[in-house]
Amino acid sequence: MLAPVVLAFLLVLLFRFVNPPTTHTIWTEARRLGGVEREWVSIEEIPDHVPRSVVAAEDANFCLHWGFDMAAIRAALDEGANRGASTLTQQTVKNVFLWQGRSWLRKALEAGITPMVELVWPKKRILEVYLNVAEMDEGVFGIEAASRAYFDRSASRLTAAQAARIAAVLPNPKGRDAANLSKSQRRRASSIADGAATIASDGRSACFED
Numbered sequence: 001m002l003a004p005v006v007l008a009f010l011l012v013l014l015f016r017f018v019n020p021p022t023t024h025t026i027w028t029e030a031r032r033l034g035g036v037e038r039e040w041v042s043i044e045e046i047p048d049h050v051p052r053s054v055v056a057a058e059d060a061n062f063c064l065h066w067g068f069d070m071a072a073i074r075a076a077l078d079e080g081a082n083r084g085a086s087t088l089t090q091q092t093v094k095n096v097f098l099w100q101g102r103s104w105l106r107k108a109l110e111a112g113i114t115p116m117v118e119l120v121w122p123k124k125r126i127l128e129v130y131l132n133v134a135e136m137d138e139g140v141f142g143i144e145a146a147s148r149a150y151f152d153r154s155a156s157r158l159t160a161a162q163a164a165r166i167a168a169v170l171p172n173p174k175g176r177d178a179a180n181l182s183k184s185q186r187r188r189a190s191s192i193a194d195g196a197a198t199i200a201s202d203g204r205s206a207c208f209e210d
Contacts (some may be wrong), residue, residue, distance in 0.1 A: 005112075008097070012116045015096065016125060023133050024099045026141055033139045041144040041155050043128040043208070049160040049196055050143060051127050052205050056195030057167035059088040062127070063207035067118040090114050092130040123207040136166060138174045150178040164193035 019040055030036045043051060055062045061069055067089040086094075093113045098106050117126060136146035143166065147155040151162050158166075162178075168189040169176035181189060199205045 012120050016120050020096050036139045037145040038141040039144040040132050046155045050163040052196035053163040053167040053192055057192045062088050063204050067114040088130050089126050092126050095133045127208045135173045164189040167192050
């Protein structure tokens with residue numbers, strides 16, 4: 001009974017120091033599409049407004065919780081299916097260790113692995129891994145590949161506005177184009193840029209910035 005728990009913990013410990021070579025989602029999409037775009041980039045190589053934008057878009061209280069945002073969960077329960085409550089840590093666990101799709105088994109495994117990741121990985125590492133494994137366009141994984149696909153530049157040269165536009169596609173990367181957002185999506189990108197500035201000024205980005 002303990003063997004799966006020990007194995008999961010060893011994988012979490014390994015990926016604290018070693019970059020995940022692939023994920024279930026990357027592997028399945030590569031098979032479906034005949035290949036994917038992906039290039040790992042260290043979080044130290046990208047401007048601070050890039051991770052700030054992702055945090056502002058997906059999990060503004062990333063630095064304040066231990067893997068589960070209880071306030072967001074309560075709000076999601078109140079609003080029903082119209083609101084998500086997954087933190088960046090939970091999304092990273094799903095992307096790296098599990099699979100996409102909704103199932104009670106996956107959610108249970110996610111709930112079990114998330115505290116392990118929070119215990120073993122610094123917040124900065126969680127965000128770095130997320131930025132490199134999240135799908136940001138169809139067959140495009142990670143901020144470096146997304147930056148090149150959308151704006152023909154490396155992630156190290158992304159402007160704050162461009163970072164916010166990429167962050168705006170994250171809820172639906174297959175259905176949105178950061179280089180050609182709709183009017184409502186442009187408003188969301190602008191709101192994300194404002195949010196990134198806010199978390200920088202109020203200290204909510206301190207856990208992943210040196």
